[in-house]
Amino acid sequence: MAITYSFNFKSYIFPLLLVLLSTHSSATSTSIIDRFTQCLNNRADPSFPLSGQLYTPDNSSFPSVLQAYIRNLRFNESTTPKPILIITALHPSHIQAAVVCAKTHRLLMKTRSGGHDYEGLSYVTNSNQPFFVVDMFNLRSINVSIEDETAWVQAGATLGEVYYRIAEKSNSHAFPAGVCPTVGVGGHFSGGGYGNLMGKYGLSVDNIVDAQLIDVNGKLLNRKSMGEDLFWAITGGGGVSFGVVVAYKIKLVRVPTTVTVFNVQRTSEQNLSTIAHRWIQVADKLDNDLFLRMTFNVINNTNGEKTIRGLFPTLYLGNSTALVALLNKDFPELGVEISDCIEMSWIESVLFYTNFPIGTPTTALLSRTPQRLNPFKIKSDYVKNTISKQGFESIFERMKELENQMLAFNPYGGRMSEISEFAKPFPHRSGNIAKIQYEVNWDELGVEAANRYLNFTRVMYDYMTPFVSKNPREAFLNYRDLDIGVNSHGKNAYGEGMVYGHKYFKETNYKRLTMVKTRVDPSNFFRNEQSIPTLSSSWK
Structure with missing residues (x-):
């Protein structure tokens, strides 16, 4: 009797193909690292050798070096893209070598000073490109x-x-x-x-x-x-x-x-909405020596019910007697007393x-x-018009409906209003009462938890639309927020950059930044998901 063999070609060849592709990818990555590190060592100043400052993923110290300056645990997951190399620069010549060699080998470069980029862009990329990090902590x-x-x-x-x-x-x-x-x-x-x-x-x-x-x-x-x-x-x-x-x-x-500080607390039960309304009326008009921030978060009151707590951390460049007199005149609703103040x-x-x-x-x-140290999300806004008592009450109710909400109002005015919006790329000067910082922190790790809390932040941000700047809805670059636009650095890089660029810098400053970029970095070597693009589009 004849024996028949059945052979399933697909079940055999597909796993083999995956293995071969994986092996090829790994070998290619190793090859890139080898060529790059060789270039770095060849270009390094002999007086400042680089060999001890290079960390590849197969180095036992690589995880600790990478994680040492990750300040947002959203970007410390196993699924987070990792660099192919970290250079812990000790001398400017190390950075010079990194730039020249990265251009030669067409690698994406990240620069990390303290790791506080809110979207992790100093050590993470959302593209599929191989990248490395120049860590500046030794400088x-x-x-x-x-x-x-x-x-x-x-x-x-x-x-x-x-x-x-x-x-x-x-x-x-x-x-x-x-x-x-x-x-x-x-x-x-x-x-x-x-x-x-x-x-x-x-x-x-x-x-x-x-x-x-x-x-x-x-x-x-x-x-x-x-x-x-x-x-x-x-x-x-x-x-x-x-x-x-x-x-x-x-x-x-x-x-x-000698300066004076205080941080008084008021809750919804203590007419917080009235105090907040008065703050928004006077914040940008107070004495230049006074910085009086207003922050809100959700707590439970003595009955176990959700309520809003307002904190008013303050610095005054003077003594406590002068401070209390000033607030009694301009902001009596806060009810600050000498006993609240500390001189230091x-x-x-x-x-x-x-x-x-x-x-x-x-x-x-x-x-x-x-x-x-935990996962978090931060967003920003600018307030140009006063918010009514009823407006604050509605904001407080929305905060209580969501989780882990914190809103910080930072006063503008003073010297900020005297400087032209074109003096620096930062344009948020005269006409702004305050900047809002939205902050949500959580402890659970993982993508599912992150998505949940990110959604809470975005819902709160959307709710605030009637109370903040419009056309564009302005934002603060130091509070990096990829929700407001991302650049793929393709053919429409300039247009994609306008989406977030006008929010961070407004139209005139954004255009000037792109002109500078085109002149000093025409090939768009220095780039990330929200960098300034060239006028001529993509990475060449």
Whole structure:
């Protein structure tokens, strides 16, 4: 009797094909890494060898180096795209070699200063391109000159380190920047940079006088050699679109040796909507020495019912007596008393504003460990018209219907209103009462949880549409938000860039940024999902 064999060609060949493709892909990736690292080592300055600063995925230290500056755990999942290499640069020549070799081997380059890009774009890409990360955390020198009232600050330094080094030299100098001490200088300054001195001195970029930048040709430039257009672009337009910022020279500002802080709390049961309505009426008109923020979140009251809590963290560049007198005149609804106020040095106020306990040593500002590390989503808006008491009440009700909502209103006015919207790429100046920060934090890991909380954030943002700026609905670059537009850097790159570019920079500044980009990086080497495109479209 004959024996018949049945052979299923498809069941055999398809798995084999997948294995072959996977093996080929892995080999190709290894080949790219090998050629790239060889190029890096060949181009490195012999005085500053690169060999010990390169981390590939097969290096046992690779996960810890990658995760050390991931500040949003949404981008620390197993499914998150990973770089093929991390370069922990110790010297500008390392960055120069990286730029030249990446161009040669057509690799996408990411630059990470402190890892606080809210969408993780300093260490993640949503494209399918192989990419690597230049980590700047070792480039953190800070040279303060009280005599000149300036400081050179490298991009890998943190804001806490900047403040600490200034205070080491003087108790009457400061710098206007953010309140989170672990934020990296590079991204914060290049995107605008704001904090509780903005009413008196404006943004960080309004107080930057020079910079060092490595351009697309690997050249190290300063303000004079790069020219005023490029200097303008990297002081508010996002440095990563134009090169790698190595350092900024900042102009220090003067503060009293004694300042006053408070953080009073009010709830819905204490006429919070009335207080909020009054805040929106006076926030941009208060004394320039006063920064009075207003934040809302949902808590349970003594009956276990949801209610809204308002916090009013405040810095005043003066004593408590003068502060209370000022608020009694301009904002009596808040009901601040002398007993609410604490007098301290400016550097101590930085700790207070970051919720460190009173008496915490200022050396805490040197820590690079975040006070909180979890998945989160942040969005932004600008308020140009007052919001009624009923409007705030409706906002509060919507917050209670959703989960983990936090809204922070940051006052504008003062020095911000005196500076032209064209002086820097950051255009949100006169005519703005406040900027809103939407923040949702959660603890559950995974894509399903992330999608759930992302939806809550977007629902709240949509609900706020009647209360905020229109045509365009403006946004703050430092609060990176991919919801407002993404660029694929194809044939319609300029048009795709307009969608988010007009929101971040408005029309005139966006157009000027694209003109600078076209001149200094015509091949669009420096790019990400929300970078400034060239006028001529795609990566060549």
